[in-house]
Amino acid sequence: MNTKTxxxxxxxxxxxxxxxxxxxxxxxxxxxxxxxxxxxxxxxIFEIKQxxxxxxxxGEVNTRMTRTIGKRVREKIDGxxxxxxxxSENNLPSVxxxxxxxxxxxxxxxxxxxxxxxxxxxxxxxxxxxxHDIIDSFHGKNQSLRHNKNTSFSGVGHLYTxxxxxxxxxxxxxxxxNNLNYQSFPSCIDVTRVELIDA
Numbered sequence: 001m002n003t004k005t006x007x008x009x010x011x012x013x014x015x016x017x018x019x020x021x022x023x024x025x026x027x028x029x030x031x032x033x034x035x036x037x038x039x040x041x042x043x044x045i046f047e048i049k050q051x052x053x054x055x056x057x058x059g060e061v062n063t064r065m066t067r068t069i070g071k072r073v074r075e076k077i078d079g080x081x082x083x084x085x086x087x088s089e090n091n092l093p094s095v096x097x098x099x100x101x102x103x104x105x106x107x108x109x110x111x112x113x114x115x116x117x118x119x120x121x122x123x124x125x126x127x128x129x130x131x132h133d134i135i136d137s138f139h140g141k142n143q144s145l146r147h148n149k150n151t152s153f154s155g156v157g158h159l160y161t162x163x164x165x166x167x168x169x170x171x172x173x174x175x176x177x178n179n180l181n182y183q184s185f186p187s188c189i190d191v192t193r194v195e196l197i198d199a
Contacts, residue, residue, distance in 0.1 A: 007050040007099035008034060011159055014166040018188040033083040033094065040184040045087040048159065049076040050099040051109055070117030072109035073098060077118060077144040077156060088152030093178045095170060097159040106160045112192070115171045119145045119156055151177045155191075 004012075011034075015022035021038040025045075035046040051072050076098050084094040100106040121143035144150055150173075157170035169190040172180070182191050 005048070005050055006101055007048045007097075007159060010099060010161060010166055011035065011046070011048050011097065014159070014168065014188075017166070018186060020186070020188075031082045031086060033087055039186065039189075042181055042184055043092055044154075044180065045084065045092050045094040047080045047083045047094070047096050048099065049080060049096065050101045051076070052101050067109055070114050073114045073118035073156065074144050077150065077153070081150060081152070084152045088154075088178055091178055093154040093176075093180045094152055095155045095157055095180070096153060097157045097168065097170075099159040110158055110160070115156060115158065119143070119171060119173065145173050145175055147175045149175075151175050154178050154180045 012022060012024075014020075015035075015037060023036045025032055025034060025036055033045045033047040035048070037044050037046055077096060080096045084096065087094045098110060100108070100110040102108065103110075121141055145153060145156075153173045154176040155170040155172050157168055159166070159168055161167075167190065168188070169192065170180070172182070172191065172193045180191075182193070185191060
């Protein structure tokens with residue numbers, strides 16, 4: 001018997017509170033996503049992953065903590081590929097949600113720059129060879145999502161809680177083969193639509 005993770009329990013409560021029909025998908029090995037949710041007649045598949053550890057996080061006040069921007073989000077994207085592939089092949093929009101079970105403030109490793117960097121690449125600048133002025137900026141290496149990679153992800157999002165509410169913020173995957181209908185999303189789900197700066 002499989003027990004639910006903290007993030008799965010939080011997601012189910014979020015759906016119940018916001019009247020979003022949510023169905024747990026029966027597991028078939030490690031290739032099954034977690035939930036099928038109906039959002040204004042649109043069926044969306046959700047895979048829920050949580051961050052439980054990070055060597056750079058101490059949790060102690062006034063202590064230096066280090067991290068590589070986007071690393072934990074990138075790892076969760078890599079870990080969710082199999083679960084979202086089948087649903088995407090069935091033409092269903094598919095979203096990875098990441099819950100930060102490590103940091104009580106739910107910021108370390110899951111801030112906006114972590115999602116943007118993991119999904120679309122590290123922000124890179126070009127300098128003028130003589131003046132060293134910035135002449136260009138673009139999303140560079142270590143993209144987890146591209147036109148030929150991980151197109152099964154319609155979006156990658158942050159599931160997070162405060163003392164008062166649970167929220168979902170989804171970052172759009174511009175390269176998705178199954179786009180979400182963002183206009184039909186209820187107000188309980190926030191969406192960040194990204195305009196990429198490419199090389």
